[in-house]
Amino acid sequence: MDSLNLFLLIGTGLMFIGLLLGSLSTRIGVPSLLMFLLVGMAAGEDGIGGIEFDDLSTAYVISNIALAVILMDGGLRTRMDTFRLALKPALSLASLGVAISAALVGAFTTWLMGVDWRLGLLLGGIIGSTDAAAVFSVIKGAGVNINERVASTLEIESGLNDPMAIFITLMLVGVLVEPDAAFGFGMILTLVQQFGLGAIIGLGLGAVLSEILLRVRSNEGLHALLLCSGGAMVFALTNLAGGSGFLAIYLTGLVAGNRRGGTGDNVLRSMDSMAWLAQSGMFLMLGLLITPSELGQHLLPALLVALFLMLVARPAAVWVSLIPFIFTWREKLFIAWTGLRGAVPIVLAVFPLLAGVGETRLLFDITLVVVLISLLAQGASLRYMARLLKVSVPATASPKQMVPMAHSANRYLMQFEVEEGAKAQGQRLGTITTQRITPILIIRDKTFLNLSEDPQIEAGDMVSWLAPLSEQDYLSDMCHKITVAERRYFGDFIVRGSVPVDQLVAVYGIHELEEQLKGMTVEAAFEDHFGQHAVVGDTLKLGGLRLRARTVEKGRVIMAGIKLPQ
Known part of the structure; x- marks a missing residue:
């Protein structure tokens, strides 16, 4: 019993310290995942804790379970409109991008260290994919609101790129274990199987799971547990069938989060806690697995490989993969820099160790250094790079509460508190209500107002609306005082997307207008200009006016900010 209590004390103590430091690390721009990794290293055999942990099989199993929970949470938070917007570029990065990155890193490692080309390419496959846990966590904790095209591409890429990385890794492990075996069409079929079965099973069982949960009336905590356990079943079943469990559980979360009203805020908060538990526990365990004294033997080549990956291989892969798509050079550069590595490369590095491939401890040590450098350099600088490259947009004030309504054509119940100095203050309810917005309730001093009397809105009123998600920014602008950052970024005035360009330029006395815009x-x-792929922050110049997309629905600009000429 004493040994059990001691184990519990150490485990929970490490978790508490990691969570405490992780919550503080965001203030200085250091990724919280790096803090968990460092706490684990400090408690390991080379640290003050002196805990010896080298069970690769246990680490592999726990990491897979944790990654499944993290991907499920990421899928739940991805809106279907966002998924459609970023699917093609993300899929290109997850397939062609991973292959290019792996090939370049493999060639560089072979030249730098003089190892067998198969070992070099194996390292390229291991560190070729970005990590969902790192990408989701760092983007959410960066303290900046990255534009939707870039953020969704990075997040969906990290959810889709595991099949290609696993394919390359397993193929090279097979070549090293059985050099005389023939690897041709069968390996290509394996890749198609990974992607195909992962997509089919994930989408199909995701729809089944969401239908079951919609018919089961349960509280938020139980609903989140049902989602996790059901998603884990999909993950395991897909792996048993020979598909990609990681891809399947991400798509399961995507379907469950968007089908028939999606998932409520309370369920997402419960899932967020589970995802934090999964990623913190996983990185603490991976930190225990790292022996810093052994990393020093290959530190210099590992640093050079990490720099080559960040500065050459990843940018080249991004530029080639995104050629057919509408991305500015700033967006491409940011995507290239935000190729975060985390738990997935470490898990993949365990494959050759478990298979007994020689010299793979070298690859494992290099992978650990690459992950540490990626989290420290790329993760810590993400917010600064977002501002430097101008891919961040001011965050809109959120509703007090927002609940998706089932069977309501993607309508949400949104509640806002009217701030002092907001546009809605002093106006009649009818003057700020549009055809797409239905006022439901106004509470003033704990009293319910009669909406049929078209009351005048005052500061402090709690107003509830039934509206599509695309109207959230409009309601936020009406109920909250516009910040200096929003005014500087979007301009002083807002215009609806339905306004004719001729009328707009006439109002502001602009005479120079391109003929096709009339x-x-x-x-x-x-x-x-942008096709049906516009996102918040996209800029268009009309004569001397600068219009910046303020609210976007399915690639259509609903509202735009106006910046007047000097």
Whole structure:
């Protein structure tokens, strides 16, 4: 009993310290995952804790379970509109991008260290993919709101790129274990199987799981547990069938989070706690697995490989993969820099060790250094790079509460508190209500107002609306005082996308206008330039006016900010 209590004390103590330091690390821009890793290293055999842990099989199993929970949570938070927007570029990065990155790193490692080309390429496959846990965590904790095109591409890429990385790793492990075996069409079929079965099973069972949960009336905590356990079943079943469990559970979360009203805020908060538990426990355990004294033997080549990956291989892979898509050079550069490595490369590095491939401890040590450098350099600098490259947008004030309504054509119940100095203050309810917005309730001093009397809105009122998600920014602008950052970024005035361009430029006395824009609306002008892929923050110049997309729905600009000429 004493040994059990001691084990419990050490485990929970490490978790508490990691969570405490992780919550503080965001203030100085250091990724919380790095703090968990460092706490684990400090408690390990080379640290003050002196805990010896080298059970690779246990680490492999726990890491897979944790990654499944993290990917499930990421899928739940991905809106279907966002998924459609970023699917093609993310899929290109997850397939072609991983292959290019692996090939370049493999060639560089072979040249630098003089190892067998198969070992070099194996290292490239291991560290070729970005990590979902690192990407989701660092983007959420960066303290900046990255534009949707970039953020969704990075997040979806990290959820889709595991099949390619696993394929390359297993293929090279097979080549090293059985040099005389023939690897041709069968390996290509394995890759197709990984992607295909992962997608089919994930989407199919995700729909089944979401239907079951919609019919089971349960509290939020139990609902989140049902989601996790059901997702874990999908993960295991897909792996047994020969598909990618990581891809399947991400798509299961995507379907469950978007089907028939999606998942409520309370369920997402419960899932967020589970994801934090999973990633903190996983990185603490991986930290215990690291022996810093052994890393020093290959520190210099590992640093050079990490720098080559960040500065050469990843940027080249991003530039080639995104050629067919609409991304600015700033966005491409940011995506290239935010190729975060984390738990996935460490888990993949365990594959050759478990298979008994020679010299793979060298690859494992290099992988650990690459992950540490990636989290420290790329993770810690993400917020600064986002501002430097101008891919961040001001965050809109969120509703007090927002609940998806089932069977309501993607409508949400949103509650806002009207701030002093907001546009809605002093206006009649009817003057700020549109066809897409239905006022439900106004509470003033704990009293319910009669909406049929078209009351005048005052500061402090709690107003509830039924509206589509695309109207959230409009309601936020009406109920909250616009910040200096929002005014500086979007401009002093907001215009609807349905406003004709001719009328807009006439109001502001602009005479220089491109011929093809005449007769278009603001929305059509954005579509002419960006296609149906516009996101918040995209900029369009009309004569001397600068329009910046303020609210976007399915690639259509609903509202735009106006920046007047000097």
